[in-house]
Amino acid sequence: MAPNTHGDGARKKKVLVVGAGAAGMSAAYHMSNHPDKFDVTVIDSVNYCGGQAFSHQLDKGRHGASWFNQGVQGGSYIFHHTCTMFARQGYHADPVKLQVSFGKDKDFWTNVFPTDVLERHQKDIRKLLLMWKVMRWFEIFFALLPLKLVCQMFLMSEDFINVVALPMTALFLGTGNATPETPAMMLERLATSPTYGMWYPPDKRSVASNMCPMVVFPNFSEFYETWRKDLISRGVKVRLSTELVEIVSRDKKGVIVSIRPRTAVSDNHNPSTGISPDHPPTEGDADAAERDRHAPQHEEHYDELVLCVLADTAKALLGRTASWRERKVLGAAKFSNDITITHTDSDYMKKHYENFYRSDLAVMTLNKQDQTQRNEFGKANFRPMYYIKTYPKDKSKLEMCFDTTNYQCQFPEKVPFEDHVFQTIFLNKDRDGHLWSDEEIDSSKVIRKDWWHQLCHSYTHYIKVVPWMMFLQAKRSVRFGGSWTVVNAHEVAVMSGIAAAVDLGAEYPEDLENDKFAFLCFRLYYLLCYGKWYSRRYKHSTSEAAKAGRSWANGLYGQRYKGPGVTEEERCTWKEEMKLGRSTGNLAEGNAEGRSQP
Numbered sequence: 001m002a003p004n005t006h007g008d009g010a011r012k013k014k015v016l017v018v019g020a021g022a023a024g025m026s027a028a029y030h031m032s033n034h035p036d037k038f039d040v041t042v043i044d045s046v047n048y049c050g051g052q053a054f055s056h057q058l059d060k061g062r063h064g065a066s067w068f069n070q071g072v073q074g075g076s077y078i079f080h081h082t083c084t085m086f087a088r089q090g091y092h093a094d095p096v097k098l099q100v101s102f103g104k105d106k107d108f109w110t111n112v113f114p115t116d117v118l119e120r121h122q123k124d125i126r127k128l129l130l131m132w133k134v135m136r137w138f139e140i141f142f143a144l145l146p147l148k149l150v151c152q153m154f155l156m157s158e159d160f161i162n163v164v165a166l167p168m169t170a171l172f173l174g175t176g177n178a179t180p181e182t183p184a185m186m187l188e189r190l191a192t193s194p195t196y197g198m199w200y201p202p203d204k205r206s207v208a209s210n211m212c213p214m215v216v217f218p219n220f221s222e223f224y225e226t227w228r229k230d231l232i233s234r235g236v237k238v239r240l241s242t243e244l245v246e247i248v249s250r251d252k253k254g255v256i257v258s259i260r261p262r263t264a265v266s267d268n269h270n271p272s273t274g275i276s277p278d279h280p281p282t283e284g285d286a287d288a289a290e291r292d293r294h295a296p297q298h299e300e301h302y303d304e305l306v307l308c309v310l311a312d313t314a315k316a317l318l319g320r321t322a323s324w325r326e327r328k329v330l331g332a333a334k335f336s337n338d339i340t341i342t343h344t345d346s347d348y349m350k351k352h353y354e355n356f357y358r359s360d361l362a363v364m365t366l367n368k369q370d371q372t373q374r375n376e377f378g379k380a381n382f383r384p385m386y387y388i389k390t391y392p393k394d395k396s397k398l399e400m401c402f403d404t405t406n407y408q409c410q411f412p413e414k415v416p417f418e419d420h421v422f423q424t425i426f427l428n429k430d431r432d433g434h435l436w437s438d439e440e441i442d443s444s445k446v447i448r449k450d451w452w453h454q455l456c457h458s459y460t461h462y463i464k465v466v467p468w469m470m471f472l473q474a475k476r477s478v479r480f481g482g483s484w485t486v487v488n489a490h491e492v493a494v495m496s497g498i499a500a501a502v503d504l505g506a507e508y509p510e511d512l513e514n515d516k517f518a519f520l521c522f523r524l525y526y527l528l529c530y531g532k533w534y535s536r537r538y539k540h541s542t543s544e545a546a547k548a549g550r551s552w553a554n555g556l557y558g559q560r561y562k563g564p565g566v567t568e569e570e571r572c573t574w575k576e577e578m579k580l581g582r583s584t585g586n587l588a589e590g591n592a593e594g595r596s597q598p
């Protein structure tokens, strides 16, 4: 086995990063800042970098933009690391004010204007506000209890829990159909935390009436392709269509891995790995996956291994070399198989969601307070970006959907609703597939279908997985990265990659160290997942990087990112794309008759 010497100049550490998603790319990038210390190889079984984050082509003439981001759409101003990575590769996100649409007909409510359901549930709203207050004081007692249970403890009605409380949480963090079991703290933080709270401050009458400021991501395929080329220019070997089949042996001195080539599928974007029976192969990829199963394998030696793959894949890859603890912890992470159907079926949307201002459901007063202004705004400007439908047969189960045209920043502001692009996500095939209405989407209007193997943010994840990660890291030359280590968000994936690099001996970047919020988040992540506190290196630095970093953290706690990588102007990307001939001008004039959008 290869000898393992440390980065003291004697010999570079030979590191294999498995997975070129946000976590793996970030790990490789931060190691590549030290070409004297590391000899880095990144492999991914698919033929592109970005993992769950990628883009696809569109008919520009019809939809106004020539591409859309699949799955991963946007984040919050607290995503300092993600935005910094955009800036480092010459990309930027754009601001957006989030509009949501939850439920249908009598259960419909939104953060844009008040509807009858909120008037009906004023008592429950008061209970929810009380719950948040009490939880804020006694967080330690409630933090990890399942959300639904805590709502029930505060005597909220079943209807209110299903129609209001659960969708508010499911929206962020992609908790999907695991929402009733997510830790109650997630919703409490969303409403009461000035830093993380997307619904902060909560509204006494409407629960959520703020259109929370978010950022929409740039073209992910291009961003990751640029990042791939940058890594190569920094000496990193990036080998795509290359799969880690198993870890043959490992000890403190290094690892031996078995690797085989994969066949690239026609659109490169098949997220299935072929090794795990739990990962359903994308249509058209099944043959290639089957063929690849029998492809010849070969062994390679590395000093260190960073597994930036999902927890269940990591467990399978560790195979015989997995310790009892690794099997227990990694095996406790639960995943579900979800599908995103990208389509243009506006009739499906009209049948299952509320897309326009509805005067018959809107209310002009809430608990005697005048709501005319919000209604006037809604009449002219309600353009939901994010939808949640509760299934009539089982209201605790959800379907989620994006109006990609309203949300993503490369689209024109005005496109006839009938030409919008929608992404409907059907959750947890094995358990909830019988509730799905996917068959109702007109197949001639389907642009594509993508399967995801998604982390369930059940409270058990925060009892059985997250607190134990620190005891798995760096044991017998293996470290773990990926968003699943805490919460399924791009920002967490990026931080997890930096943490792996730092733990191997890389430095946390000077500019980010001086961005007090980014640095705090990183330190907390490193403490939680590695059990170590990162010591400052650039406390009194007066360098340009340090000065720049200091100016990035704004707001009460420095949470609001104001550095490069985010523009000030909404749909800035649209304007840039028009200049490049990749987006069109507006495809409609004003709103269509009787609707709040074209």
Ligand SMILES: Cc1cc2nc3c(=O)[nH]c(=O)nc-3n(C[C@H](O)[C@H](O)[C@H](O)COP(=O)(O)OP(=O)(O)OC[C@H]3O[C@@H](n4cnc5c(N)ncnc54)[C@H](O)[C@@H]3O)c2cc1C
Residues within 6 Å of the ligand: 018, 019, 020, 021, 022, 023, 024, 043, 044, 045, 046, 050, 051, 052, 053, 070, 071, 072, 073, 074, 075, 174, 242, 243, 244, 245, 271, 272, 273, 275, 308, 309, 310, 313, 317, 340, 425, 452, 454, 481, 482, 483, 484, 487, 488, 489, 490, 491, 493
């Ligand atoms: C539908 C959807 C919507 C989302 N929306 C958002 C959003 O709006 N905002 C947000 O912040 N986050 C969002 N997320 C979450 C975010 O996309 C992820 O948290 C993040 O991209 C995960 O990055 P990762 O590097 O941890 O994992 P991944 O991106 O999953 O990367 C893992 C990589 O490992 C590779 N791999 C697996 N096994 C092997 C093997 N044996 N050998 C070689 N390579 C292997 C895979 O091919 C993959 O490329 C969304 C996720 C989904 C699915």
